[in-house]
Amino acid sequence: MLFNSLQFVLFFIVVTTLYYALPWRWRWKLLLAASCYFYMAFIPAYIFILFTTILIDYVMGIMIAQSVGRKRFIYLQVSIVSTCLVLFVFKYCAFFGMTVRQLQGLLGADQSFPITHIILPIGLSFHTFQSLSYVIEVYRGKQQPERNFGIYSLYVMFYPQLVAGPIERPQNLLHQLYDDHQFELLNLTRGLFLIAWGLFQKMVIADRSAVYVNEVYNHWQAQSGLALLFATILFAVQIYADFAGYSCIAIGCARVMGIQLMTNFNHPYFSTSFSEFWRRWHISLSTWFRDYVFIPLGGNRVSMSRHYVNLLITFSICGLWHGANWTFVLWGVYNGLLLIFESHFKSLGWHYPRNVAGKIFRRMVVLVCICFGWILFRAQSLHDALAIVYRIVTQTSFSVWSIGGAIAQFASDFTSVAIAMTTFMLIAVMFTIELGEEYGFQNARELFYTSLKYQFAATIVLFEAVMFFGVLRPMAFIYFQF
Amino acid sequence: MSQSKKNESVARHGWLYIGKLAISTVVILLCLVTVKFYTEHRLALKNCGLAGVLSQPRLDLVLFGSSHTRKSYDMRLLERATGVTASFQISYNGTDLIATSQMLEYLCASPGHCPHYAVIEAYSEKLTRIPTLEDPRYFFDAPPSLKWTIIRSYLSGHRYSSALLDIFDLVVNRGNDEIVTYPFYSPIAERNSYKGGRTDFYFSGLSPEEFRKLKLVLDSNVPDPAQLSAVYNIIEVARSHNIEVIFIDPPMPQPVSSEPDIQALKKEFSRILSARHCIFIDGDHGFPIDDPSLFEDNNHVSSKGREEFTRRISVVLKDWMASHPVVGQGS
Numbered sequence: 016m017l018f019n020s021l022q023f024v025l026f027f028i029v030v031t032t033l034y035y036a037l038p039w040r041w042r043w044k045l046l047l048a049a050s051c052y053f054y055m056a057f058i059p060a061y062i063f064i065l066f067t068t069i070l071i072d073y074v075m076g077i078m079i080a081q082s083v084g085r086k087r088f089i090y091l092q093v094s095i096v097s098t099c100l101v102l103f104v105f106k107y108c109a110f111f112g113m114t115v116r117q118l119q120g121l122l123g124a125d126q127s128f129p130i131t132h133i134i135l136p137i138g139l140s141f142h143t144f145q146s147l148s149y150v151i152e153v154y155r156g157k158q159q160p161e162r163n164f165g166i167y168s169l170y171v172m173f174y175p176q177l178v179a180g181p182i183e184r185p186q187n188l189l190h191q192l193y194d195d196h197q198f199e200l201l202n203l204t205r206g207l208f209l210i211a212w213g214l215f216q217k218m219v220i221a222d223r224s225a226v227y228v229n230e231v232y233n234h235w236q237a238q239s240g241l242a243l244l245f246a247t248i249l250f251a252v253q254i255y256a257d258f259a260g261y262s263c264i265a266i267g268c269a270r271v272m273g274i275q276l277m278t279n280f281n282h283p284y285f286s287t288s289f290s291e292f293w294r295r296w297h298i299s300l301s302t303w304f305r306d307y308v309f310i311p312l313g314g315n316r317v318s319m320s321r322h323y324v325n326l327l328i329t330f331s332i333c334g335l336w337h338g339a340n341w342t343f344v345l346w347g348v349y350n351g352l353l354l355i356f357e358s359h360f361k362s363l364g365w366h367y368p369r370n371v372a373g374k375i376f377r378r379m380v381v382l383v384c385i386c387f388g389w390i391l392f393r394a395q396s397l398h399d400a401l402a403i404v405y406r407i408v409t410q411t412s413f414s415v416w417s418i419g420g421a422i423a424q425f426a427s428d429f430t431s432v433a434i435a436m437t438t439f440m441l442i443a444v445m446f447t448i449e450l451g452e453e454y455g456f457q458n459a460r461e462l463f464y465t466s467l468k469y470q471f472a473a474t475i476v477l478f479e480a481v482m483f484f485g486v487l488r489p490m491a492f493i494y495f496q497f
Numbered sequence: 498m499s500q501s502k503k504n505e506s507v508a509r510h511g512w513l514y515i516g517k518l519a520i521s522t523v524v525i526l527l528c529l530v531t532v533k534f535y536t537e538h539r540l541a542l543k544n545c546g547l548a549g550v551l552s553q554p555r556l557d558l559v560l561f562g563s564s565h566t567r568k569s570y571d572m573r574l575l576e577r578a579t580g581v582t583a584s585f586q587i588s589y590n591g592t593d594l595i596a597t598s599q600m601l602e603y604l605c606a607s608p609g610h611c612p613h614y615a616v617i618e619a620y621s622e623k624l625t626r627i628p629t630l631e632d633p634r635y636f637f638d639a640p641p642s643l644k645w646t647i648i649r650s651y652l653s654g655h656r657y658s659s660a661l662l663d664i665f666d667l668v669v670n671r672g673n674d675e676i677v678t679y680p681f682y683s684p685i686a687e688r689n690s691y692k693g694g695r696t697d698f699y700f701s702g703l704s705p706e707e708f709r710k711l712k713l714v715l716d717s718n719v720p721d722p723a724q725l726s727a728v729y730n731i732i733e734v735a736r737s738h739n740i741e742v743i744f745i746d747p748p749m750p751q752p753v754s755s756e757p758d759i760q761a762l763k764k765e766f767s768r769i770l771s772a773r774h775c776i777f778i779d780g781d782h783g784f785p786i787d788d789p790s791l792f793e794d795n796n797h798v799s800s801k802g803r804e805e806f807t808r809r810i811s812v813v814l815k816d817w818m819a820s821h822p823v824v825g826q827g828s
Contacts, residue, residue: 198511203511207515429690432678436677436678471521482526482670
């Protein structure tokens, strides 16, 4: 059940109406049932796997809190291993098998290692990390174990963020599931506005960009360097708009019910450094890795070389989390190297000058480097990624013929000119609005977010924009595959 | 006010807000869509498609078809070879016989736009095709009355619920890019068309290996009743308006043309037309369909093939027009 489908609209209306109609003590039960229904809309049988992991983590959380000494650590390990085992079996088994086969091939052995392909349960990577953050926080004593199995289940599978985040922390979400959320008009208006903005980002910006990106990247061998460059830039826009749009819709849906989820994106493409980019991009995931991988490894409070190793390990795992392919791992390593570069050259004045020209320059450098990283993310294989980079670097020409040929990939006729212009215009509108949010006056922002009139008008404009300019045939969100 | 009454009041405000939001969105949508429905055809390109043909002061020869027609006929070459300058080509992607029938009827009903001669694309695979609307530009270019015809035809041929969604998509969502970018888009697009045909793109031929691997998979080899009905209607409309009509199947590469299903369809098409005393020209005959350089893919000619085919078919068309002079038809 995609967020951008009529089925979900009906589901959301029914669930939200019942939510406020029921006494508050029944609401979590309704949300749990709705979340189960939402999850089972994909592959019903997988709910048993989800509930098994939920049960293990629920029990281990209580056992950790009740135990002392080494037993706590053992229970933590049981929880982590069992949760990660499910993730490994469903997501990484085939990848592991293929890697072993490749190694067998390199060593001249018989490539007979079995490869098992299993359909990935939806949202597995996300709710796995959400469960892990719960048991780790209980272990660290920062969170009391949840005694109510139903509430804990709802924490893991709360439907707005079940499939693609934000990856919530128990301190933020758990207590909200108990709270009596009175209906507030401002929550409704804000929530609907966020949903509308998320749909605009997804259906208008991301899905339009996807048409071009898929056409070019799926037939990259026949494309010019310029077309591949356009596609890479558009993929950077697509992945941001797709994921930020999903997060926005998730946050908006929860907000309507009075539940506040964490912000997941904070205008990452306005970053003036790589570290700033990772503080603004997929915030729930990057903070998860910071708190549960990077800092336990020692973080940056170790020697310089150890710090760099920690960065590489963290980002390699981050890359692997995104997908079972070496291109994702290399993407992670690439981003780790960018941070190492930045850390190393900080002393050489990387953050200066701090004036507008300096910030624009650094912003461009960050954007270009991040965009090139997306090639690894999008390409089907390392070979394809390298070939695409090579073609962009050596075969990009800005002649009229070349630009015309690149634009022609939008459609098979001369409407490609109109589609290209409209798409770039809409992307400019999105980033202009974000620029306004980033640098706009504090008063103006507050006025907007507290004014029913302005949010009402903006929501209508966004819904109309989706109807007129969106791709109305539902396209899956990119992060569903993770 | 008690807490529960207060909550009720707040909830009522919430429903009011949602109601106002929904109604405002729908009303604005309806207003914009109505304006769009009745005016967008005025922004259609004037040297191709329906708008192009309707802006011609005189129409002697009109070619109706799809991408096969667009890629098979060089209009400048055709004019020079046949001597017919009042010619035009209407070729939207995927145009089937039903759409052709609609367009021909519309032209005949429009004063001064009934052609003397009509060349109908008789691409044999179209006979089996499930009616659909592949190119939304056809709808965009169509004047309002033709738009209603298209909608009625689509609704009658498809499952109602999914057809409604398709119509919504077509009416609301398509063509907006062209509207928004009209001042920039139309000069570029119109510069690259001539009498409905494209002049800018070059389509290269195939290598021998690519040519050998060509296949065309048909969804069915049974003529679709709606398409058949459209053929009869085209003939009927042409006869009632004194239009001389000829059906031409553009050439196909030999590996595809020799497939038994394709041959069977060509024979069937020919049989249907000759039973109604209509001329059917198989573009394969006399055309070097075993030359890879003349084909772009499994069912379109290359730019070189277009030149070759236009040169050959011009002779046929010239003789046909000479032997079928049109008398007593106002145009």
